[in-house]
Amino acid sequence: MLAALCLQTTEEESERRRRELDQLLLQVGQGDREAFARLYSLTRGAVYALALSLLQDTHEAQDVAQDTFVRVWERGPSYRSQGSPMAWLLTVARNLAWSRLRHSGRQVEVGEEAWNALPASMPEVSPEDRVVLQEGLASLGAEERRIILLHAVTGLKHREIAALLEQPLSTVLSKYHRGLKKLKSLMKGENEP
Amino acid sequence: MTDRELELKLAAALERTAPDDFEAILSRCGVQNGSVTELKELVQDQKVIDVEAVEVKPKKRLNRWLAAACAALVLAGAGGGGLIYHQSYAVASVVSLDVNPSIELKVNRAEGVISCTALNTEAAAVLFDMNGGADLKGTKLDVAVNAIVGALVREGYLDSISSAILISVEDNDQERAQRLQAELVASVDGVLQAQAPGTSVLSQVLDADAPALEYMTFDSGLSTGKSALVQKVMEMNGTLALNSTDAFDKLAALSVEELNDLLKAGEKRIPIGKAAAATAAEEYAGTLAMNSVTTDVDPELDENPPHYEVELKTVWGEFEYIVDAFTGEVLRGQKDLLNQSPAGQDSPVNPAPPPAAENNVWQDPGNSDTISGTVIDQETAKKAALDNAGLSESDVTDWKVEREWDDGRLEYEIEFWCGTTEYDCTVDGHTGAILKCGIDHHGNSGSGHHSDSHHSGAGTSTNTATSADIGQEAAKAAALAHAGVTESQAVKLKVERDWDDGRLEYEVKFEVGRMEYEYTIDGATGAILEYEWDD
Numbered sequence: 001m002l003a004a005l006c007l008q009t010t011e012e013e014s015e016r017r018r019r020e021l022d023q024l025l026l027q028v029g030q031g032d033r034e035a036f037a038r039l040y041s042l043t044r045g046a047v048y049a050l051a052l053s054l055l056q057d058t059h060e061a062q063d064v065a066q067d068t069f070v071r072v073w074e075r076g077p078s079y080r081s082q083g084s085p086m087a088w089l090l091t092v093a094r095n096l097a098w099s100r101l102r103h104s105g106r107q108v109e110v111g112e113e114a115w116n117a118l119p120a121s122m123p124e125v126s127p128e129d130r131v132v133l134q135e136g137l138a139s140l141g142a143e144e145r146r147i148i149l150l151h152a153v154t155g156l157k158h159r160e161i162a163a164l165l166e167q168p169l170s171t172v173l174s175k176y177h178r179g180l181k182k183l184k185s186l187m188k189g190e191n192e193p
Numbered sequence: 194m195t196d197r198e199l200e201l202k203l204a205a206a207l208e209r210t211a212p213d214d215f216e217a218i219l220s221r222c223g224v225q226n227g228s229v230t231e232l233k234e235l236v237q238d239q240k241v242i243d244v245e246a247v248e249v250k251p252k253k254r255l256n257r258w259l260a261a262a263c264a265a266l267v268l269a270g271a272g273g274g275g276l277i278y279h280q281s282y283a284v285a286s287v288v289s290l291d292v293n294p295s296i297e298l299k300v301n302r303a304e305g306v307i308s309c310t311a312l313n314t315e316a317a318a319v320l321f322d323m324n325g326g327a328d329l330k331g332t333k334l335d336v337a338v339n340a341i342v343g344a345l346v347r348e349g350y351l352d353s354i355s356s357a358i359l360i361s362v363e364d365n366d367q368e369r370a371q372r373l374q375a376e377l378v379a380s381v382d383g384v385l386q387a388q389a390p391g392t393s394v395l396s397q398v399l400d401a402d403a404p405a406l407e408y409m410t411f412d413s414g415l416s417t418g419k420s421a422l423v424q425k426v427m428e429m430n431g432t433l434a435l436n437s438t439d440a441f442d443k444l445a446a447l448s449v450e451e452l453n454d455l456l457k458a459g460e461k462r463i464p465i466g467k468a469a470a471a472t473a474a475e476e477y478a479g480t481l482a483m484n485s486v487t488t489d490v491d492p493e494l495d496e497n498p499p500h501y502e503v504e505l506k507t508v509w510g511e512f513e514y515i516v517d518a519f520t521g522e523v524l525r526g527q528k529d530l531l532n533q534s535p536a537g538q539d540s541p542v543n544p545a546p547p548p549a550a551e552n553n554v555w556q557d558p559g560n561s562d563t564i565s566g567t568v569i570d571q572e573t574a575k576k577a578a579l580d581n582a583g584l585s586e587s588d589v590t591d592w593k594v595e596r597e598w599d600d601g602r603l604e605y606e607i608e609f610w611c612g613t614t615e616y617d618c619t620v621d622g623h624t625g626a627i628l629k630c631g632i633d634h635h636g637n638s639g640s641g642h643h644s645d646s647h648h649s650g651a652g653t654s655t656n657t658a659t660s661a662d663i664g665q666e667a668a669k670a671a672a673l674a675h676a677g678v679t680e681s682q683a684v685k686l687k688v689e690r691d692w693d694d695g696r697l698e699y700e701v702k703f704e705v706g707r708m709e710y711e712y713t714i715d716g717a718t719g720a721i722l723e724y725e726w727d728d
Contacts, residue, residue, distance in 0.1 A: 036222075041215075045204070045208040045211045048207070048211040065212070069218045070218055070221045073218075083442075118210060125210060128206070132202055133206045152204045152207075153207050153208075159446055173468055173472045174481050180199065183203075184194060184199055
């Protein structure tokens with residue numbers, strides 16, 4: 001019963017968030033800077049997480065996140081209410097990230113390059129954040145990391161993530177479960193004395 | 194730590210390290226573009242299939258209808274050529290074909306194809322050999338539809354015994370729509386009779402001028418036809434009245450076969466879907482980490498209990514799992530395959546068979562016909578089923594035969610009808626023995642439905658259907674009463690009907706706290722034949 005209640009609450013929260021983002025995007029389309037600031041504060045983590053997971057470079061991810069919000073502002077009047085405002089926003093970010101990868105001559109699909117999630121401009125990171133973001137995610141494959149980050153940070157459903165990354169849903173689900181298992185086992189090891 | 198807690202921790206850590214440079218962004222933000230642009234312009238690099246999906250369809254369609262009508266009017270006014278333009282390029286009907294791939298065809302009044310669009314990634318793969326659908330432009334509608342259906346069969350989308358294809362015709366001329374619908378159904382039925390006889394052909398006519406569907410989502414990849422089918426399910430299960438976009442999303446992700454099963458069974462719950470069922474089976478089998486394992490999932494949502502049949506194809510054979518359609522619990526199947534396989538690796542060069550499989554079976558599950566003497570062919574299996582039923586081929590109709598691999602052994606699942614009686618048999622693909630045979634009488638008397646089934650040990654069974662059957666509820670009550678528990682106390686309660694040496698039995702299993710109970714109840718008398726309590 002408790003689990004069902006929690007699930008319901010999560011779904012209600014997710015629907016409330018969807019409506020809020022939708023409303024904010026419409027207001028941004030009318031030139032409302034306060035709405036733009038609120039939209040940024042609610043979604044900057046998600047946009048940055050997607051960019052970081054695709055580019056694997058904190059500087060480039062920061063640039064793409066900035067470009068994404070500038071693009072959203074400029075094209076705001078063209079936004080129309082539809083299913084998932086978060087998926088819309090992340091599609092803009094994804095295309096900018098892919099475009100950057102192509103222009104820089106790197107492979108669109110970044111392979112198993114070194115994972116570095118901690119910005120150099122942020123030397124003071126708590127040990128716990130370091131463990132989960134850096135060491136934990138570094139133990140995963142690039143795809144597993146991307147899917148787990150997107151699920152954890154953006155609130156997108158697996159189906160939406162599959163569409164965003166142009167992957168079959170079954171691949172997304174299996175990589176998600178496999179990655180989460182690895183991450184949990186690593187975190188468990190870290191917590192043990 | 195639960196999955197959710199771990200995700201929250203990860204999200205919080207990323208939120209803390211994500212740069213906050215709103216001021217820098219604001220300094221780059223100039224004047225907004227005032228003109229209204231389509232989302233597809235904003236979403237650059239998006240493939241065509243996605244662009245089609247992100248547009249708000251009903252509005253788009255209305256605009257295109259208006260545009261087509263206006264173009265026709267202008268050109269008609271300009272001279273005789275206008276009429277030709279109208280007939281060639283104006284969209285008269287929109288035909289969609291949905292299985293899981295969804296494909297949309299726009300046709301003119303002369304039933305020529307103006308465009309063929311893949312609405313999702315799976316559809317793009319189906320149309321790959323037809324230049325993404327462009328090769329079908331200019332062909333007659335029935336030719337295009339037959340080509341697509343042929344490709345769907347080749348790609349394996351219609352190979353299950355219970356596959357379903359939905360044909361929807363959208364037109365503001367309902368008479369023309371109904372004529373097209375009838376023609377297409379007859380044509381597709383003809384193709385499928387020869388290539389995929391188990392497939393159901395569903396069809397519907399939609400009014401192009403009807404009010405817009407409410408639930409068109411960003412990445413749904415849905416045709417209007419499938420949206421309408423989803424809405425029918427939502428009407429049935431009550432989520433339409435709740436305006437639940439979540440229910441729409443979940444249902445839209447299902448195949449036409451699954452949606453059709455839900456409607457047939459009047460099932461109001463929403464199943465987990467094929468992908469989640471495959472993952473559940475793979476987790477149970479311990480093969481999630483193996484890239485070489487492929488899955489084939491067949492939904493059986495109109496059976497009791499509703500379930501998915503998942504076939505895992507591994508290097509050492511094929512294994513079948515039955516997954517509860519709503520909880521994802523694996524109800525039947527071999528656990529931890531890797532622990533059973535001496536090779537224990539992803540792609541062993543010379544894998545040893547799991548203990549349960551025979552050497553001459555596991556090595557070549559996909560091409561067993563090449564193993565001389567080890568398997569029987571389809572005709573022999575059909576004859577075994579007929580002999581078991583005491584019928585001859587001329588007595589029966591509507592054959593459906595499917596080859597299945599169950600834990601490394603070949604089985605034939607055979608369905609046929611004799612009058613109003615439906616037979617459903619499982620025949621051992623190696624010995625021809627009848628492993629299971631169910632009989633459903635679809636007569637007009639009583640409830641109109643009565644089911645018998647029996648198992649046979651060594652292929653010497655007879656149809657010993659009996660009229661003395663206490664029923665599942667009585668069997669369950671007998672077991673619960675013996676255990677001294679009430680139904681509300683019991684969890685994971687399962688009742689299975691079974692035949693053992695010609696005797697009808699019920700196997701009742703449930704748990705209370707840490708205690709597991711298992712009963713075998715005489716199906717004719719309600720007597721307890723066996724029971725076991727396990728702490």
